[in-house]
Amino acid sequence: xxxxxxxxxxxxxxxxxxxxxxxxxxxxxxxxxxxxxxxxxxxxxxxxxxxxxxxxxxxxxxxxxxxxxxxxxxxxxxxxxxxxxxxxxxxxxxxxxxxxxxxxxxxxxxxxxxxxxxxxxxxxxxxxxxxxxxxxxxxxxxxxxxxxxxxxxxxxxxxxxxxxxxxxxxxxxxxxxx
Numbered sequence: 001x002x003x004x005x006x007x008x009x010x011x012x013x014x015x016x017x018x019x020x021x022x023x024x025x026x027x028x029x030x031x032x033x034x035x036x037x038x039x040x041x042x043x044x045x046x047x048x049x050x051x052x053x054x055x056x057x058x059x060x061x062x063x064x065x066x067x068x069x070x071x072x073x074x075x076x077x078x079x080x081x082x083x084x085x086x087x088x089x090x091x092x093x094x095x096x097x098x099x100x101x102x103x104x105x106x107x108x109x110x111x112x113x114x115x116x117x118x119x120x121x122x123x124x125x126x127x128x129x130x131x132x133x134x135x136x137x138x139x140x141x142x143x144x145x146x147x148x149x150x151x152x153x154x155x156x157x158x159x160x161x162x163x164x165x166x167x168x169x170x171x172x173x174x175x176x177x178x
Contacts, residue, residue: 004142005164010122010150013139014042017120018049020137021090024118030054031087031114035061035105038094041151041159042122042139046092057082059091061105074104081112089114094151096121096138099131106133123147123164 005013021030030052034043036059047056060077091109093102102119109117120137127144142164148154149161158165 001148001165001167003163003165004145004147005140005150007162010139010162010164011045014045014122015049017137017139018046021046021120022050022052024136025052025088025090028052028088031057031082031084031089033057033059033081033084033089033091033109035059035091035093035101037159038151038153039092039122042094043092046120055082055087057084059105059109061101074101076105076108078108078112081109083112084109084117085113086115088116089118090137091117091119093119093121093135094123095147096124096135097128099129099133102135103131103133122150123152 030050032043032047032054034040034056043056047054057080059081062075089109091106096102102121106117106119118136121135122139123142124135124138124140125144126141145166146154147164147166148158149164151159152164153159154167
């Protein structure tokens with residue numbers, strides 16, 4: 001594994017994002033919706049840095065299953081999402097890869113009538129982007145590598161790493177050998 005972003009770099013980037021978000025929503029109530037499960041670490045850090053009245057909810061969106069890195073059918077579950085009608089909403093996700101998942105989740109959330117809807121992502125892989133959409137808040141642009149840590153996983157492992165690391169082919173082979 002090779003480190004792409006250290007714990008300190010992640011901390012600094014999240015602080016910058018929090019300042020940008022706080023400035024954008026100054027003096028307004030904010031509803032933050034976390035996309036499960038990868039964004040939980042980011043959201044936990046963000047909400048402690050944003051000094052605004054806020055509500056917090058979650059939505060589940062997944063298009064990857066098991067050991068695959070190819071997109072499958074997108075499944076969105078908004079049952080546990082708080083009411084966002086007539087509210088300023090910020091959707092927070094871990095990574096903007098092709099962009100299809102974020103765009104579909106944003107479309108679904110628009111159906112619930114928010115006053116405003118913006119998005120924040122920790123990571124963007126611009127080289128893989130396939131949609132005409134740019135998240136409103138971006139922590140870092142990263143190369144097209146398979147990354148884990150700081151909430152991102154490989155087969156539900158590595159989410160707890162404090163830094164962002166790229167898994168190399170040998171890491172994947174060793175993982176499957178264990």
